[in-house]
Amino acid sequence: MSYKTVLSVTGIHQSDDDLRAAAELCASAGAHLSALVVALSASPPIGEYAAAVSVDWLDERSREIAKLDERAEDAKALLAQTGISFDVDTIYTEIAWSDEEIGERASYADISLLGPGLKLDPELRVRAIDGCLFKSARPVLIVPKRGKPTLSPRTIILAWDSRLEAARAAREAIDMMKNAEVHVTLVDPRASSARNGEEPGADIAAYLARHGIEVTVDRLASGGRPVDDVLNQHALDVSADLMVMGGYSHSRLRERIFGGVTRAMLESANIPVLMIH
Known part of the structure; x- marks a missing residue:
């Protein structure tokens, strides 16, 4: 894009x-x-x-x-x-x-x-x-405090959960990912033909590979920690300068209420986050 x-x-x-x-x-x-x-x-x-x-x-x-x-x-x-x-x-x-x-x-x-x-x-x-x-x-x-916005990141974390919003986010960031080190990151993934597939992360990795993008699939265990904590720590571990993820919500009357991980990442992210709904 x-x-x-x-x-x-x-x-x-x-x-x-x-x-x-x-x-x-x-x-x-x-x-x-x-x-x-x-x-x-x-x-x-x-x-x-x-x-x-x-x-x-x-x-x-x-x-x-x-x-x-x-x-x-x-x-x-x-x-x-x-x-x-x-x-x-x-x-x-x-x-x-x-x-x-x-x-x-x-x-x-x-x-x-x-x-x-x-x-x-x-x-x-x-x-x-x-x-x-x-x-x-x-x-x-x-962009969080002390974060530097970029449209040309060197290392990207794609937070993946096989949902529609994550798929849209991945498609949005394809051009960015072509010139970056990409970590497709799943937290506590469950192998299921109806969700992540028998090998979680393999399908999105194959999709990105057809666009000439080399990825590493990181399957992380939360150990009971909040998902945002796991993602933020992984961002530090791989020296990522951008996180790509779907933005989730549900409506109640005219109020928009952010989903749990979306809300947490909006408040706690330690690197810039590219979100799309």
Whole structure:
């Protein structure tokens, strides 16, 4: 997959570090950077106290919009110095439908980049991941603290469990894997014709081999440890600089609830993670 447009989502209270990292990534890949600065608005006051607090609420909205515009101008000034192709846009939206709006923007990029600075605004981070991952049908590159985003990794872990999301993630990362050392990694796999096959990992290894990719199949025993701990330790053991995995969830009303391993990896990954739903 050739990545020609990268969407970087940031908030109004972040430093410039995530934008700088996104600019470096785009410079190395020859890609266009779409920087999206997002501010989440509180819902308007309702009920018997609405009249009393509406003025304060409107004043707060005005301050947030001014801050959003200021942050966007700062982003333009920073990116203008990098020499890359870029655009900067803003969203001021209520929390309830922010994921829909972010997801719509992500639909017009090849990949979304979410840096560690988003952890300063946990609500925005959750909404950005939700929107980019589940509402855009595009991959998301999630970068942890002290992680360096890359589209040209040297060593890749493909977290494999034979499910649809993992298959989509593998297909998305094929071009990356052609030039990398690839570890197809299964945790506590069960040999079954209906799931992993009689030799877990063999089928996906054969599929990747037909694309000219040499892989090592690593079948790991958890020993009762959480799967994310096992994957993170294995990433350290093989000096991986990217993990590729499917993003899992289930819906409840209008809330998107991440699956257990997905949620854990979003919080605990020690290297960048490329996810696709």
